[in-house]
Every structure is written in C-alpha cells, then in structure tokens.
Amino acid sequence: MSNAALEKNIYSRAYIQEIREKITPIVEKVIKPNADMIDREGMFPRGNLQALAKEGWTSVTIPERWGGLNLGYVGLSVVAEEIGRVDASTGLVYAMHVGAAQVINIFGNDNQKDRWLLPIREGAIGTFSVSEKATGGHVWYNLSQAERDGEDFILNAEKSFTTSGGQADFYVVQTRTANSDDPSDHSFFIVNGHDEGIRAKAWKALGVRGNHSGPLAFENVKVSHRDLLNAASGDILNGTGTVLGLSAVWLGVAQGALDAAVAHVTKTVHKGFNKSLADYQVIRQKLAEIKIQITGLRAWQLDLARHYDELLETNQPLTQLNTEVTELKVQSTELADSAARVAMDVAGGFGYIEGVFERIYRDARGGIPMAPSNNLAREQIGRELVNLPLELWGDGK
Incomplete structure (x- = not known):
C-alpha cells in the first residue's frame, strides 16, 4: 500500500472508506478463513500477522522513514475494527503489537527505532x-x-x-x-x-x-x-493510544456478531409459516438496537482517533484523553458482549453448535476483564470525578 494512493484527510468519510477497502482483501481472504482453526487449535495467528506485515499494516501508525504507512490512529481504528470483525484473537494481537510499536515511535530515539521498528515490515511482532x-x-x-x-x-x-x-x-x-x-x-x-x-x-x-x-x-x-525508553510512569498504555486500538477491535467484534446474525435471520425460513426469521418484528428490533449502538460508538472511536492524530501532530501528550478513551473501552467491550448475546439469541439452537455464533459469544466476553478491566475502569473514572488518587498511590485510599 502506498500513501500516495490516499488523499489523507482524517475528516473525510471517503478517506476512511478507502482505508477500509484496502484492508478488506487480507481480512476476507486470509484472516477470516483462519478464524475457526485459530480458535479450535489455540494457534497463534502468525500467518495472519505476516500477511498484514507484507502490506505494511503492522506498521500502520509508523512514519515512512521506518517502513510505516503513517496512517495514524484513524488508520489503526479502521484496520483494527475490520480485523476484529472476523477474528478477535488476531485483532487483540494486532492492537497490542501496534501499541508496542507506537511506544517506540513516540518515546524511542532514532537508534531504537532503527533497530526495532524497521524489522516490523519483515514480520517482527511486538507486545x-x-x-x-x-x-x-x-x-x-x-x-x-x-x-x-x-x-x-x-x-x-x-x-x-x-x-x-x-x-x-x-x-x-x-x-x-x-x-x-x-x-x-x-x-x-x-x-x-x-x-x-x-x-x-x-x-x-x-x-x-x-x-x-x-x-x-x-x-x-x-x-x-x-x-531503556525515555518514558515516564503513565506514558505507555495511556500515552500511546493502545486502549483506543483495543476498543476498535471490540467494536469490530460487535459488528461481526451483527453481520452473522443478519446473515442467519435473512436466510433461515420457517416453511410452515413461509416466513424468514427476518420477518419477525422482535428480531428486527433486537438487531436494529445493536446497529444503532455500533454506529454511535464508531463515530466516537473515529473522533478520538482524530484527536490523537492532532495531538501528535502538535507534539502534545495523548494522556489528556485518558478518561474518555477509558470510557470508550468500557462501552465498546460491553457492546461486543451484548451483540454476541443478541446474535446467539436470534440464532436459537443453531447458536449453540460449534461455529461462528458460539465462538463470537466466547470471544466477546474477553474484552471486559482486559486491562483496564471494566470494573477498575469505572473505579478510575469515579475516583477522578471526586478528586481521589488511583489506588495504591498517594495515601492508598
């Protein structure tokens, strides 16, 4: 992929759609066909990551000088969502890798970047x-x-x-x-x-x-x-946009659950009544509610990604968005869980058969305890609201 092929405008829907269309072939032809095998065998998705690396996607936020696509957090958000849509395992590995690479990009010196970022284009994986x-x-x-x-x-x-x-x-x-x-x-x-x-x-x-x-x-x-990185406490996860990438993955999981549910209800026909499952209002409304929530969170995801890109462009710390990104993480992971439950519900007994519904149902739950776990995230936000320090810091309250 060449940056020259993209007219970079982070506020353009056409630009975002173009990124989505460029990642789609790898997602559909490589990552999606491997998803069931990765789940069944507990196999690390190295082949998926190598396919992504070959096209530069594992260096999505990295400047061209170090082999990257320089598509920023908007690019990361789109790509991580598309990967998560078909395979949460690959999405999680991908988001953590991009976050670790971004640590070096933001806080590393040129020597560290030469030694650790350039090999990413050859398939090196970080975390x-x-x-x-x-x-x-x-x-x-x-x-x-x-x-x-x-x-x-x-x-x-x-x-x-x-x-x-x-x-x-x-x-x-x-x-x-x-x-x-x-x-x-x-x-x-x-x-x-x-x-x-x-x-x-x-x-x-x-x-x-x-x-x-x-x-x-x-x-x-x-x-x-x-x-040794020139970074202070609090800089790494919060100051690199890693949690934003993880949120995009679970937004993709929610979309994947919705896609599977829609495909199932539109093709499944009750011949005795000559109705498809899609003809039932209660099912349509369940699916519509998930669709509405996905659309809202996607807009929020991209808004925060644009803010991150603007902050980096002006050499400002990303930590000023900590609270809002944590709020997004809570909502995106819980939406994935809700979407997976709705998909299982509308699939009926077929959802319990080994396959896409039960895999997404299990995968979706994984985002909730992922750091910052949603319980701790709420506590962090609440303590900030009432001006208390984080646990185990300060006076230890």
Missing part, C-alpha cells in the same frame, strides 16, 4: 508485558523492580496476561525503576523476545484462544541501557 498477578488489573503498579548492572539492567519479573507471550519478537516491559523507593516510579524497557531467560506458560482460555495471553517470566534477563 506489552506490564501486569503482574500480585497487583492484578492495577497495571499502573508493579512489585517487580529492575536491578542495575553497570550501565545495563537485569530484569526478574513474573508477568501475567502478556498478549503474544512466548511469541513476540520484542516486549515493552514495565518494572519499578532501579534504586528508586517510589512505588509509582516505573521504567520501560525494550526486551528481545528471543532471550533465553524468558519463559512463557501455556494459554488455555474460554475465548480469544489464539492470542496467547498467558503468564510470562523474565529470569535474569539482561537489557542494554540502549533499550
């Missing part, structure tokens, strides 16, 4: 390794702490729910800062995913079975000082 079992969904708080080794660092950490765990070519790893007594002071490292000290545990789950978000251990992993 985050942030959360820890001991502190759960409080991803802004770690117990692990980096150790100094001369100029370099040693990492010993037990991480939980690392998407692409054991599969990624590089990890953006968060620990407490070496030699610091401040529990809110964190450092971020780019870690080679092929280091012998990295141990991944098996991933077996209800849904999104191909994303391999299992526990990951770093055992005496040495990291060069060259791969």
Whole structure:
C-alpha cells in the first residue's frame, strides 16, 4: 500500500472508506478463513500477522522513514475494527503489537527505532508485558523492580496476561525503576523476545484462544541501557493510544456478531409459516438496537482517533484523553458482549453448535476483564470525578 494512493484527510468519510477497502482483501481472504482453526487449535495467528506485515499494516501508525504507512490512529481504528470483525484473537494481537510499536515511535530515539521498528515490515511482532498477578488489573503498579548492572539492567519479573507471550519478537516491559523507593516510579524497557531467560506458560482460555495471553517470566534477563525508553510512569498504555486500538477491535467484534446474525435471520425460513426469521418484528428490533449502538460508538472511536492524530501532530501528550478513551473501552467491550448475546439469541439452537455464533459469544466476553478491566475502569473514572488518587498511590485510599 502506498500513501500516495490516499488523499489523507482524517475528516473525510471517503478517506476512511478507502482505508477500509484496502484492508478488506487480507481480512476476507486470509484472516477470516483462519478464524475457526485459530480458535479450535489455540494457534497463534502468525500467518495472519505476516500477511498484514507484507502490506505494511503492522506498521500502520509508523512514519515512512521506518517502513510505516503513517496512517495514524484513524488508520489503526479502521484496520483494527475490520480485523476484529472476523477474528478477535488476531485483532487483540494486532492492537497490542501496534501499541508496542507506537511506544517506540513516540518515546524511542532514532537508534531504537532503527533497530526495532524497521524489522516490523519483515514480520517482527511486538507486545506489552506490564501486569503482574500480585497487583492484578492495577497495571499502573508493579512489585517487580529492575536491578542495575553497570550501565545495563537485569530484569526478574513474573508477568501475567502478556498478549503474544512466548511469541513476540520484542516486549515493552514495565518494572519499578532501579534504586528508586517510589512505588509509582516505573521504567520501560525494550526486551528481545528471543532471550533465553524468558519463559512463557501455556494459554488455555474460554475465548480469544489464539492470542496467547498467558503468564510470562523474565529470569535474569539482561537489557542494554540502549533499550531503556525515555518514558515516564503513565506514558505507555495511556500515552500511546493502545486502549483506543483495543476498543476498535471490540467494536469490530460487535459488528461481526451483527453481520452473522443478519446473515442467519435473512436466510433461515420457517416453511410452515413461509416466513424468514427476518420477518419477525422482535428480531428486527433486537438487531436494529445493536446497529444503532455500533454506529454511535464508531463515530466516537473515529473522533478520538482524530484527536490523537492532532495531538501528535502538535507534539502534545495523548494522556489528556485518558478518561474518555477509558470510557470508550468500557462501552465498546460491553457492546461486543451484548451483540454476541443478541446474535446467539436470534440464532436459537443453531447458536449453540460449534461455529461462528458460539465462538463470537466466547470471544466477546474477553474484552471486559482486559486491562483496564471494566470494573477498575469505572473505579478510575469515579475516583477522578471526586478528586481521589488511583489506588495504591498517594495515601492508598
């Protein structure tokens, strides 16, 4: 794909539609046919990511200097939604990869970008390794702490729910800062995913079975000082638009559920009454309600994406949109869950047969506990409303 083929105008519906049309062939010809196999076998979707990399989509937000398409957060939102529409596992891996690459794009120096961003066009995959079992969904708080080794660092950490765990070519790893007594002071490292000290545990789950978000251990992993990122606490997930990408995936899951439901009710005929399921008003209204909600959230998704692109263009921090992006995450993941339940409902008994309905039903639920989990997200928003600090910070209230 060439940027020259696009007249870049983030406010143009034609521009957004053109991006959607350009990603559609890979989604329909590569990712969609693999979705059932990825789910059934718990297979990591490396082939899907390689197909995306070949056309530059895994570098969607990266400047052309480092092999990217430079389509920004609008491009990411469209592409992540289209992938999520047919396979949540690939969508989740994709969004976390783009987020990790964007960390390096925003906070990395040119040397780091040369070494870690350029290989993405050849198929390299990145991800985050942030959360820890001991502190759960409080991803802004770690117990692990980096150790100094001369100029370099040693990492010993037990991480939980690392998407692409054991599969990624590089990890953006968060620990407490070496030699610091401040529990809110964190450092971020780019870690080679092929280091012998990295141990991944098996991933077996209800849904999104191909994303391999299992526990990951770093055992005496040495990291060069060259791969310490110049980022402060709070910059990584909130300051890179990662949660926005994840929201787009689950918006796509909702759309996929609606697509499957519409296809089923329009082709299924009750011959005794000579009516299709689509002839029943109650079914049409259930589907219409999901459609209305998807349309509203898509507009909100793209509005926030445009804001992100504008902030980057003017060198302003993305963190000023934290609360609104968290609100979007809650609504998009819960809409996916609602859409999957409606699809299962209108499919009747056929929804319980192994296939698209039961897979989407299981996958859709995965977005709700995903950091920031919706319960914690509501607590974060509520504490901000009443001017209280995050848990485990400040006075610990």
